[in-house]
Amino acid sequence: MKSHSVFCVSDHTGVTVEAVAKSVLAQFPALEFSLIALPFIDSPEKARAAAARIAATPGALVFSTLTDPALRAALRDSRASLFDVFDLVAPAVEAALGLAATPSGGRTHGMANDYESRMDAVNFSLALDDGLQPQRLDQADLILVGVSRVGKTPSALYLALQYGLRVANYPLTPDDLEQDSLPGVLLAHLPRLRALTLSAERLAAIRQVRYPDSRYASLRQCRDELAAAKRLFGQHGLPVLDTTRMSVEEIAARLRYS
Amino acid sequence: MKSHSVFCVSDHTGVTVEAVAKSVLAQFPALEFSLIALPFIDSPEKARAAAARIAATPGALVFSTLTDPALRAALRDSRASLFDVFDLVAPAVEAALGLAATPSGGRTHGMANDYESRMDAVNFSLALDDGLQPQRLDQADLILVGVSRVGKTPSALYLALQYGLRVANYPLTPDDLEQDSLPGVLLAHLPRLRALTLSAERLAAIRQVRYPDSRYASLRQCRDELAAAKRLFGQHGLPVLDTTRMSVEEIAARLRYS
Numbered sequence: 099m100k101s102h103s104v105f106c107v108s109d110h111t112g113v114t115v116e117a118v119a120k121s122v123l124a125q126f127p128a129l130e131f132s133l134i135a136l137p138f139i140d141s142p143e144k145a146r147a148a149a150a151r152i153a154a155t156p157g158a159l160v161f162s163t164l165t166d167p168a169l170r171a172a173l174r175d176s177r178a179s180l181f182d183v184f185d186l187v188a189p190a191v192e193a194a195l196g197l198a199a200t201p202s203g204g205r206t207h208g209m210a211n212d213y214e215s216r217m218d219a220v221n222f223s224l225a226l227d228d229g230l231q232p233q234r235l236d237q238a239d240l241i242l243v244g245v246s247r248v249g250k251t252p253s254a255l256y257l258a259l260q261y262g263l264r265v266a267n268y269p270l271t272p273d274d275l276e277q278d279s280l281p282g283v284l285l286a287h288l289p290r291l292r293a294l295t296l297s298a299e300r301l302a303a304i305r306q307v308r309y310p311d312s313r314y315a316s317l318r319q320c321r322d323e324l325a326a327a328k329r330l331f332g333q334h335g336l337p338v339l340d341t342t343r344m345s346v347e348e349i350a351a352r353l354r355y356s
Numbered sequence: 357m358k359s360h361s362v363f364c365v366s367d368h369t370g371v372t373v374e375a376v377a378k379s380v381l382a383q384f385p386a387l388e389f390s391l392i393a394l395p396f397i398d399s400p401e402k403a404r405a406a407a408a409r410i411a412a413t414p415g416a417l418v419f420s421t422l423t424d425p426a427l428r429a430a431l432r433d434s435r436a437s438l439f440d441v442f443d444l445v446a447p448a449v450e451a452a453l454g455l456a457a458t459p460s461g462g463r464t465h466g467m468a469n470d471y472e473s474r475m476d477a478v479n480f481s482l483a484l485d486d487g488l489q490p491q492r493l494d495q496a497d498l499i500l501v502g503v504s505r506v507g508k509t510p511s512a513l514y515l516a517l518q519y520g521l522r523v524a525n526y527p528l529t530p531d532d533l534e535q536d537s538l539p540g541v542l543l544a545h546l547p548r549l550r551a552l553t554l555s556a557e558r559l560a561a562i563r564q565v566r567y568p569d570s571r572y573a574s575l576r577q578c579r580d581e582l583a584a585a586k587r588l589f590g591q592h593g594l595p596v597l598d599t600t601r602m603s604v605e606e607i608a609a610r611l612r613y614s
């Protein structure tokens with residue numbers, strides 16, 4: 099099948115324009131697309147170079163979130179099919195607000211304060227990874243609990259990086275799972291606990307990579323641990339998220355609003 | 357100043373619709389907006405509840421990336437100013453492709469393979485954080501180097517989480533900085549080394565939070581370390597990224613394409 103070349107042009111990281119392009123193109127399942135990211139197009143020279151590259155690609159589609167009129171004009175010179183997200187969305191917003199848009203750099207990120215609170219959150223989440231420093235759990239926004247390799251660490255780090263939340267994580271060991279309640283150190287923090295679980299098959303596959311053919315990675319051990327954890331979560335009425343079919347973005351977004 | 361309520365409605369995490377809303381609204385600097393995220397609106401019941409909440413908010417603006425026609429119809433019942441990103445962008449794409457869009461769940465994430473490669477990358481980046489396991493540096497996609505607290509760890513983790521890259525990081529200690537070349541363990545990997553730097557003022561402020569009024573956090577010490585690191589980077593011709601005014605997204609996107 100012929101693959102359409104799709105350029106994603108942005109004056110910044112390109113995360114937004116790539117997400118819009120992927121979402122819209124997902125609605126043309128009969129076609130194949132290959133995405134080419136052109137981020138940091140923030141000068142007329144770079145915009146002209148991008149336009150030349152696009153013009154040399156027959157049948158190219160171009161998604162753009164450029165806001166500077168001069169850069170957008172340069173891009174139009176490529177004569178490709180151009181989908182300018184702001185051109186398409188801003189007029190409707192202008193009409194609703196009764197106010198003309200002022201093209202700005204479009205920088206919605208990059209604020210030092212935001213950066214620092216997120217870096218603080220990452221440092222916190224690393225410092226309280228895997229049950230470390232339980233005496234600081236009272237400083238956590240959320241505390242993820244679950245058995246080994248259920249995805250606590252990546253979820254905690256993503257919540258910290260993306261949303262600036264201070265997220266500790268606490269592993270339930272086989273010893274913990276034999277008890278009648280969650281570890282004592284967690285009981286003072288029940289409202290901020292969030293439980294993670296997975297299908298036993300997924301968990302076994304993940305553990306298998308780490309310790310092939312071990313008891314730890316056996317389907318039976320995974321089933322037993324997950325069942326014991328489920329019993330403990332139920333005991334304390336914890337919200338439980340089954341992450342079996344979720345991306346890390348989805349896990350983080352669901353935990354954020356849980 | 358009156359603040360406009362802006363709802364961001366998505367059938368998934370809402371990352372895309374929030375990014376579009378923020379970018380477009382940044383072009384109305386005279387107005388104030390308060391964003392309300394409504395993610396995971398994936399059933400007619402949830403869409404009706406969202407519409408009712410929006411209808412109860414006078415003057416609300418609504419950005420949406422819903423793709424299911426039934427859910428979008430429910431949202432229109434709110435009678436608010438609705439900016440449906442797909443409604444606004446998809447017709448232009450349909451016209452260019454000469455093909456009608458097929459509304460799908462719009463799930464561009466959530467693929468298990470993708471999840472696993474990113475989790476692998478996170479585990480790798482944690483295992484090779486802060487100079488750990490240098491014998492595995494040959495398995496890294498990128499190796500970040502720089503002085504203490506320059507932002508190596510969060511940048512490495514973001515690259516792993518967002519792009520699935522295996523990113524080690526290696527700190528340059530005061531001892532390393534007195535040498536005539538980078539640490540020997542790095543020399544076999546020069547093409548994959550990326551240097552990070554910061555202004556001395558920013559670095560001192562960051563270190564100050566960790567060890568107030570220490571020599572380590574003094575402006576003079578930070579200046580000396582950064583100058584010595586710069587000399588070493590120049591010696592080996594490493595690409596150097598000054599992250600002083602960058603968000604972690606921008607750092608990661610720039611390193612990805614460096």
